[in-house]
Amino acid sequence: MAKIKFDHVTVKYGNHTVVKDFSLEVKEGEILGIVGPSGCGKTSLVRSLGGFLNPDEGDIYISDNLVYSKKKRINRSPETRRLGIVFQDYAIWPHLSVYDNVAYPLKKRKTPKAEIDKLVRQALEQVRMTGYEKHMPAQLSGGQQQRVAIARALTSSNDIIIMDEPITNLDAKLREGMLDEIRVLQQNLHTTIIYITHDQEAALQLCDRVVIMEPNGNICQIGTDEDIIERPANRFVFKFIGVSNFIPVVEEKGKYYVYQAKKELCYAEKKPKGFISGKPSVMGIRPMDIVFDDESPVKGVITQAVFLGTLFNYFVKIGGAELRVQRSMLDSLDGREYKEGETVGLRFLNEKYYDAEEGEVRK
Amino acid sequence: MSMSFTRKNSDLARMDGKKFGLDQIMTVLCFLILTTVVILPVVMIIYNTFWDGTKIDLEMFGRVIFREENLTAMKNTVIIAVISTIFATIIGVFFAWLLGRSDIPMKGLMRWLFSIPFMIPPFLAAMAWDMMFSGRGGYVNRFLMSIFNLKSAPFNINTLAGIIVIEVVYYFPFVYMQVVSALERMDPTLEESARIAGAKQWYVIRTVTLPLTIPAISSGTLLVLITSLSNYGIPRMVGSSKNIFTLPTKIVDLVNRAGGDFQGIREATALSVVLVIVVSIALFVQRKLLKAGRYDIIKGKSMRPTLIKLRAAKYPLLIVSLVFLTLVVLAPLVIIVLVSLLRAYGLPFAWENFTLANYTKILVNNKAVTDSIQNSLFLGFSSGFVCLFLGVMLSYVIYKVKPKGSGILETLAVLPYSLPGTVMAIGCILAWSGAVFGITLYNSIWIIMVAYIARYLSYTLKSCSASLQQVHVSLEDASRACGATHMESLADVTLPLIKPAMISSFFMVFLPAMRELTTSVLLYGPNSRTLGVAIQNLRDNGYMTQAAALSVVAIIIIMVCNGVVKFITRDRKGV
Numbered sequence: 001m002a003k004i005k006f007d008h009v010t011v012k013y014g015n016h017t018v019v020k021d022f023s024l025e026v027k028e029g030e031i032l033g034i035v036g037p038s039g040c041g042k043t044s045l046v047r048s049l050g051g052f053l054n055p056d057e058g059d060i061y062i063s064d065n066l067v068y069s070k071k072k073r074i075n076r077s078p079e080t081r082r083l084g085i086v087f088q089d090y091a092i093w094p095h096l097s098v099y100d101n102v103a104y105p106l107k108k109r110k111t112p113k114a115e116i117d118k119l120v121r122q123a124l125e126q127v128r129m130t131g132y133e134k135h136m137p138a139q140l141s142g143g144q145q146q147r148v149a150i151a152r153a154l155t156s157s158n159d160i161i162i163m164d165e166p167i168t169n170l171d172a173k174l175r176e177g178m179l180d181e182i183r184v185l186q187q188n189l190h191t192t193i194i195y196i197t198h199d200q201e202a203a204l205q206l207c208d209r210v211v212i213m214e215p216n217g218n219i220c221q222i223g224t225d226e227d228i229i230e231r232p233a234n235r236f237v238f239k240f241i242g243v244s245n246f247i248p249v250v251e252e253k254g255k256y257y258v259y260q261a262k263k264e265l266c267y268a269e270k271k272p273k274g275f276i277s278g279k280p281s282v283m284g285i286r287p288m289d290i291v292f293d294d295e296s297p298v299k300g301v302i303t304q305a306v307f308l309g310t311l312f313n314y315f316v317k318i319g320g321a322e323l324r325v326q327r328s329m330l331d332s333l334d335g336r337e338y339k340e341g342e343t344v345g346l347r348f349l350n351e352k353y354y355d356a357e358e359g360e361v362r363k
Numbered sequence: 364m365s366m367s368f369t370r371k372n373s374d375l376a377r378m379d380g381k382k383f384g385l386d387q388i389m390t391v392l393c394f395l396i397l398t399t400v401v402i403l404p405v406v407m408i409i410y411n412t413f414w415d416g417t418k419i420d421l422e423m424f425g426r427v428i429f430r431e432e433n434l435t436a437m438k439n440t441v442i443i444a445v446i447s448t449i450f451a452t453i454i455g456v457f458f459a460w461l462l463g464r465s466d467i468p469m470k471g472l473m474r475w476l477f478s479i480p481f482m483i484p485p486f487l488a489a490m491a492w493d494m495m496f497s498g499r500g501g502y503v504n505r506f507l508m509s510i511f512n513l514k515s516a517p518f519n520i521n522t523l524a525g526i527i528v529i530e531v532v533y534y535f536p537f538v539y540m541q542v543v544s545a546l547e548r549m550d551p552t553l554e555e556s557a558r559i560a561g562a563k564q565w566y567v568i569r570t571v572t573l574p575l576t577i578p579a580i581s582s583g584t585l586l587v588l589i590t591s592l593s594n595y596g597i598p599r600m601v602g603s604s605k606n607i608f609t610l611p612t613k614i615v616d617l618v619n620r621a622g623g624d625f626q627g628i629r630e631a632t633a634l635s636v637v638l639v640i641v642v643s644i645a646l647f648v649q650r651k652l653l654k655a656g657r658y659d660i661i662k663g664k665s666m667r668p669t670l671i672k673l674r675a676a677k678y679p680l681l682i683v684s685l686v687f688l689t690l691v692v693l694a695p696l697v698i699i700v701l702v703s704l705l706r707a708y709g710l711p712f713a714w715e716n717f718t719l720a721n722y723t724k725i726l727v728n729n730k731a732v733t734d735s736i737q738n739s740l741f742l743g744f745s746s747g748f749v750c751l752f753l754g755v756m757l758s759y760v761i762y763k764v765k766p767k768g769s770g771i772l773e774t775l776a777v778l779p780y781s782l783p784g785t786v787m788a789i790g791c792i793l794a795w796s797g798a799v800f801g802i803t804l805y806n807s808i809w810i811i812m813v814a815y816i817a818r819y820l821s822y823t824l825k826s827c828s829a830s831l832q833q834v835h836v837s838l839e840d841a842s843r844a845c846g847a848t849h850m851e852s853l854a855d856v857t858l859p860l861i862k863p864a865m866i867s868s869f870f871m872v873f874l875p876a877m878r879e880l881t882t883s884v885l886l887y888g889p890n891s892r893t894l895g896v897a898i899q900n901l902r903d904n905g906y907m908t909q910a911a912a913l914s915v916v917a918i919i920i921i922m923v924c925n926g927v928v929k930f931i932t933r934d935r936k937g938v
Contacts, residue, residue, distance in 0.1 A: 026409070047840075048844075050840065050844050051843070053842050054842070059554055077843075077849075078843035078844055078848055079843050079844075079845075079846045081844070082846075083839075083844055084844070085844045087837040087840070087841055088837070089835060089837055091835065091837040091838050091840065091841035093838060093841070093842070093856055093860075094860070095859045095860055104842065104845050104847075104855070105845035105846050108842075108846035108847050108851065109844055109846050152841075152845065155842060156845045156846065205711065359588070
């Protein structure tokens with residue numbers, strides 16, 4: 001049973017289409033991440049779901065109720081949709097105390113006074129803000145305001161919470177902690193959570209399933225973190241979810257070359273898995289998947305070597321291009337040191353192949 | 364991608380499944396009210412100027428504007444405005460620099476002195492100056508004559524130059540206010556880096572500080588220019604008796620002499636059109652100037668700029684400034700208080716001549732005066748509340764609902780701000796004397812109220828919209844998502860958040876309405892005199908001391924209200 005369903009939703013601002021034919025089902029009790037670069041229409045989706053924006057096409061269901069339909073002219077008002085929303089800027093009301101902020105949804109739904117007290121206490125306990133009831137928002141830190149926003153979403157709806165970039169305004173350390181807390185919260189309450197962010201790492205870390213959106217509002221891939229990391233659907237996903245190198249490659253007489261001005265760096269004698277024959281293509285590869293191997297005919301020169309604490313980061317020049325190569329501490333235990341200026345052989349593991357973009361491969 | 368975040372929100376209410384939601388009703392109301400209150404008077408002026416009832420009539424317009432006395436009035440208006448603007452700007456900028464950036468002592472006292480002219484209406488200031496420097500019997504003139512054994516009065520305020528002097532000393536604080544806040548908020552590193560680059564102090568002032576404050580200076584200058592062009596009180600109080608007329612006083616004079624004759628009022632409308640054209644030219648010039656130099660030098664953060672040491676010039680400058688400020692700010696107040704205590708105007712200020720009889724005469728058994736106080740209080744409160752309500756609604760519609768044509772709404776609402784009060788009054792007379800739907804408000808207090816609302820609406824709109832724009836859209840969305848209806852989220856979230864701005868904007872209407880003369884002098888009827896009108900009538904009828912006493916009463920009311928505002932807004936600064 002789907003908790004939330006977007007059915008062919010399209011959102012336009014004037015002639016500018018932000019979300020195009022978007023269909024998605026969110027399962028009961030899962031944390032679903034919607035990830036995409038800024039401006040890909042994530043916030044428009046939240047606003048459509050909340051009822052603050054009317055999509056130009058499509059239907060939206062919440063808990064099997066049709067809340068919006070362009071065709072059937074159905075449009076339930078925001079206050080009847082029973083969602084908990086954590087807004088990007090928290091949207092904590094500055095003129096109300098923490099208690100009043102969290103109690104507000106309950107008051108609006110005519111909950112008895114004693115019940116309100118109990119539910120507010122529970123919600124604040126969940127986000128570890130007990131004892132701050134009388135504080136005003138201005139007295140709280142960013143992280144604490146964030147917790148209040150979540151507590152308010154909890155009292156607003158006990159089964160669906162939408163979080164729109166909830167942790168981008170926090171510093172790195174707090175972010176890490178908040179992610180764990182959201183995870184624990186979900187395990188305790190079995191709430192369905194839609195988590196919207198442009199931070200792919202946070203999404204992959206937190207969510208059961210992740211939806212990756214392209215800048216033009218299309219869905220590129222829906223899958224678990226493993227699916228997306230191991231089998232990125234296209235070049236955009238590959239690039240979006242991590243640091244990546246793209247190297248133009250070419251096939252000639254059964255040999256495979258790194259194409260840098262001259263076709264002299266042959267890296268494979270037989271056809272690599274996934275290679276697209278017959279058109280200009282590029283190899284996509286993560287820095288960690290390039291290994292130094294003196295035996296390899298593909299030679300490059302190290303232009304920069306930096307120690308990053310847990311790994312070494314190298315820039316290696318081959319032909320006209322510069323590749324980023326990373327080597328973990330563990331690998332470097334072999335005692336072999338790579339210095340700037342040194343010529344090294346490179347071997348490629350786990351590489352993916354994509355169509356080359358315009359101008360990427362010089363004829 | 365910023366464009367994808369501009370909200371298309373024309374149909375907030377349609378989402379509720381209603382055809383005419385709250386937002387639609389408010390939008391329609393805004394258009395209706397602004398059309399009646401603002402457009403109608405303006406249209407009526409143009410209509411009556413060029414339409415004599417049967418045909419288009421350009422001949423009357425030409426005849427009126429080329430009449431010699433009217434040409435003189437136009438010339439006077441422009442001369443007074445331009446010269447007094449220039450001097451007011453120079454003095455205002457000088458004091459702004461002195462108080463904002465130099466180490467001159469006693470800044471607190473001087474700042475306090477600067478706040479006084481804002482509380483005294485121009486016609487009262489002019490009345491006080493007339494009492495001091497009138498050619499016939501001004502108190503200062505007589506004092507100087509007796510000391511220096513002069514045959515004739517050394518000064519004569521009842522001249523063009525006299526009007527200019529009064530306007531300069533009345534208006535320079537307005538320039539000061541604009542410039543000093545810009546100077547105080549200017550990023551000090553801009554000047555510091557010029558010093559580091561090797562520039563001398565004076566060179567920095569000339570090439571960095573001054574150019575950077577140009578936007579503030581020019582907006583202050585324009586404010587003075589426009590107010591001076593449309594000022595009625597000052598030329599009326601010191602000029603009219605000597606037949607020195609400006610456009611606003613001439614217009615009022617024409618209406619009074621017409622005595623209800625329609626042709627006379629049409630002549631006044633012709634002059635109103637001329638006045639509007641003159642003011643529009645000033646506005647247009649300012650637009651051009653401001654566009655040429657807009658800098659973002661003012662940071663939101665408050666920073667202490669480095670103060671410039673005056674060294675040897677410090678104390679001479681302090682003495683000159685204090686004497687000047689005391690003379691131009693305190694002296695008029697003192698003279699009004701003194702005259703209000705005299706047994707008869709013209710008697711010397713001596714203990715045996717002082718009495719409180721003037722106060723009892725006006726406040727006890729003088730129905731015309733007590734009515735005028737009541738009327739002004741009523742007008743202040745009612746127009747204050749109506750403007751507050753409309754201002755909140757308008758700013759909500761313009762900045763949150765954003766319907767098609769919200770730009771028009773905004774333009775309409777701020778238009779009367781630059782329309783001279785005299786012109787607005789004429790428009791109201793034409794619109795509300797039965798010409799539209801047969802509604803006649805003429806001679807009643809309601810016509811004054813309608814005129815006040817039109818004139819002061821922009822004050823509440825500006826203040827409320829500035830505050831409303833601070834209320835992020837997600838705050839209201841959050842309450843909707845929490846189960847509040849549109850109306851409830853307005854009441855629970857939006858209104859409480861802009862409450863401080865609402866309170867101060869109420870007083871921004873209440874205070875000027877209390878001391879208003881320009882509009883009400885044209886609109887008052889037998890039972891709807893305002894405070895300003897009552898003071899002017901007393902003075903015109905020769906009851907100088909009683910006029911002074913009533914002025915003191917008015918000033919006290921205004922100062923008390925001002926204190927109340929300060930008290931209320933002080934507590935809320937943090938919110």
